[in-house]
Amino acid sequence: MREPQVRDFRRLMVYQKAMEWIGKIREIVKAWKWEDRQVIGNQILRASTSVAANISESNSQLYLQKEISFLNNALGSAGESQMWLEEARNAKLIDQQMFEHLDNEAVEIRKMLVAMIRKIKLEIGENKRAG
Numbered sequence: 460m461r462e463p464q465v466r467d468f469r470r471l472m473v474y475q476k477a478m479e480w481i482g483k484i485r486e487i488v489k490a491w492k493w494e495d496r497q498v499i500g501n502q503i504l505r506a507s508t509s510v511a512a513n514i515s516e517s518n519s520q521l522y523l524q525k526e527i528s529f530l531n532n533a534l535g536s537a538g539e540s541q542m543w544l545e546e547a548r549n550a551k552l553i554d555q556q557m558f559e560h561l562d563n564e565a566v567e568i569r570k571m572l573v574a575m576i577r578k579i580k581l582e583i584g585e586n587k588r589a590g
Contacts, residue, residue, distance in 0.1 A: 468518035473571040477511040477533075480564045484540075487553060495552055503543040509536035510568065517575075523583050527576055534572045541565045 468474050484507050488500035510533045517529030541562055548558040 466518050468515040471514065471518060473568060473575065474511060474514045474518070476564070476571065477507075477514060477568055480561070480568065481507045481511060483564075484544075484561065487557070491552055495550070499543060499547050499550060499552065503540060503547065506536050506540040506543055509533070510540065514572075523579050523586075527579050530572050530576050530579075534569055534576075537565050537569045537572065 481504075484503055488496055488504060491500055513529045513533035513536060517526045517533065520526040520529065544553070544558055544561050544565070547553045548555065553561075
């Protein structure tokens with residue numbers, strides 16, 4: 460367990476990046492016809508907002524293992540979002556260029572999440588050696 464403190468997840472670069480990504484996705488989905496919004500749009504928004512929600516939950520934990528667990532959930536939701544973006548492209552709701560842009564942002568977010576998980580695992584290892 461780390462020293463109890465209130466941390467502000469809004470300061471995390473990965474959280475800020477995820478929120479910008481969600482905003483772009485939301486704007487695109489708004490323009491779709493009702494059926495596409497209800498089917499594919501809702502899934503993309505649910506998965507992408509789950510990324511930011513899990514980042515905020517991870518950063519609000521006292522226990523390092525729980526923090527990793529929520530970051531892992533965010534990682535999975537980012538991957539799911541990529542699948543739904545691919546489905547949107549296949550359904551011709553977004554073009555290849557927009558798909559690549561949003562997909563690349565998802566990859567960047569996933570890399571940042573993996574780096575955070577690695578850093579916390581190192582911290583856990585150091586705490587075990589110190590204890």
